[in-house]
Amino acid sequence: MRVYIGCGGYSNEDWAAPNLIYEGVRKDDFLATYAQHFDAVELNSSFYAIPGLKAFEGMARKSGGQVRFAVKLNKAFTHERTPTEADFDRMLQSPEPLREAGVMGPYLAQFPYSFHRTADNRKYLGLLTERFAGHELAVELRHASWDKPEVREGMAEYGVIWVSPDYPPVGGMPEPQVHVTGDVGYLRLHGRNKGSWWEGQSAAERHDYLYNRAEMDEWAEKIALVNDDLSELYVFFENTTKGHALKNIPMLREALNARGVPVRAPDPRDFGDGRLL
Template sequence: MQIWLGCGGYTNDDWAAEGLLYEGVRKDAYLETYAAAFNAAELNSSFYAIPGLKAFEGMARRVGGTRPFRMTVKLNRVFTHDRAPQSSDFDRMLQSPEPLREAGMMGPYLAQFPYSFHRTAANRRYLAALTERFVGHELAVEMRHASWDKPEVRAGMTEYGLIWVSPDYPPVGGLPEPQLHVTADVGYLRLHGRNQGSWWEGSSAAERHDYRYTRAEMDEWADKIALVSSDLSELYIFFQNTTKGHALHNAPQLREALAARGLSAAPALSVRDTGRLL
């Protein structure tokens, strides 16, 4: 099983603090610095505005081809939150990442639906229609409402070739359970942190994700990953708790826990030599 390990986004200004990954690094060099520490990134900016071809060309160029790297692309909010995409939105979403495909860097698309997207007949029809438009492309789907967290839903996803996004959420109720489920040859895990106090009340994503996992919690996830490793050819793991550099502490812990179970998650390379975290 190939493990692609990274974070939700790479333009984290928090990481420019003393001792962290981007200390003394220019913003236009963030991506190449990030790519020396991780072998995958989850592109969040596409949720707010779909980048053009030139933007994706720049990403592929800055990463370079020195070692394998994957980038997953979050669907724009018009597909998941507004749910009123036009044909031009589909064209741009499907065509713009072509430079990543040409560079062998394209991972799955990520459809992150909000908590308000419950399992209703209308929403099931919408998901089916969206799936049709992305036929031929890997599509990972994150459901935040617990009504979708059912074996029959995952069986349907398997039938239609969708990747169930396994989440780690705070134990606040109403959210899917923190289990690693397999619906395709590719798995997808998003680690949001377990900040119970700020999940519903937080005023920003940074507040909600202000949580540092313990080593025991990383061991717990390493055990779950090891259990399904023979069922997957690839597994994407993305830390969302990038606030205050928490992910930079947790990623090496998970790497070590996976290595202890015979699984490699592409350890950091040159960044270790700089003295910065990771």
């Protein structure tokens, strides 16, 4: 199993704080610097506006072909659920430079908690699956009504990746387990900030959580159990607030390697100046 580990987004300005990876780095160089530390990233900007071809060309170039990109579907597909034909065309075609560079990961459909398992929502999810047929599509379903074996069996039948989550223990959401519905796995670690998950005013507040070593060991154990079942696993840390993810990723790498799951970190020799902050 090849494990790709990265963060939810790379343009985190609070990472410019002292002793974090963007200290003294120009914003235009954030992605190039990110690529020196991580081999995957979840693209958040596409949720708000679908980038064009030139933007994706720039991402492939600045990351030096060293980073796999999971591209989040625009909110028109998951929150508004009224995508137009133009939205489908742009979402499917614009990331072509990533495919040409061999760094395109799965699309991510991140549905809100309000997206319950109803007949209409099941029908909509089926339609979305059909439109993205031929592409890897990972689906995060936050309401517990979807957390059933029969749902994952259906996703496996249609080649859809179940997003395994780690949420705060607030109830009403899927359990923190690694589930396999195909050859590729996808794990999103949101942190366990129970106090601000519902009441937080921003994503930064909700994801303000630093995992401890025991919690990283716990996830390494769960990942090791599916080592023989997957060819690739994407692990994304969403707790980017205050650089928490930057501290947790080395913990998880160490825990996985200790359990016989090899994880590669970027080699500084692959980059021009060889500098790792």
